[in-house]
Amino acid sequence: MGTADVEAVWRIESARIVAALTRFTGDFGLAEDAAQEAVAEAPSPVVDLNRAVAVAMASGPARALAIVDELIAANRLPGSHLVPTVRGELLARLGRRPEARAELELAARLGANQRERSVLLRKAATLG
Incomplete structure (x- = not known):
């Protein structure tokens, strides 16, 4: 398994981790923190989108919309x-x-x- 494979698995699993943290703890701040760590560990547009969802749950949709709009402006998930x-x-x-x-x-x-x-x-x- 190469680096690209590990990074692909990490991106997929980061979404699952954020969802599980939120579902089991109800702590949206914890989910937001986990999403931010995923961005630092394996940056990708999908991880950023997952972070936006966590931010929306923890801090509201306005902050999250800014993240999504940045992805669009950078043409990161065309x-x-x-x-x-x-x-x-x-x-x-x-x-x-x-x-x-x-x-x-x-x-x-x-x-x-x-x-x-x-x-x-x-x-x-x-x-x-």
Whole structure:
């Protein structure tokens, strides 16, 4: 197993670690700290996106939206449905419904999984 393989596993596992910490402890600050450590250990756009989710839970959607917008500005996950999915959820939490709907519809167009697309479109429809 080479360095690239280890880094790929780390990126995948960092998302699981953050989710597990949050689920089991309810401590969103701890999840945010773990996500920040993952960024330091194995920086990648996916890890940054996971950190944005943890930040949203711990500190609110405005701070998290700034992280996601930085990813977009740097073109770090082009064509990924994950970025507009997270961005749409954050915008919805901020009450920015038209923007949230547009992001979730974009995520549905980019998604490869029909079930995921259906969920995203249903969520977008609830936003008016």
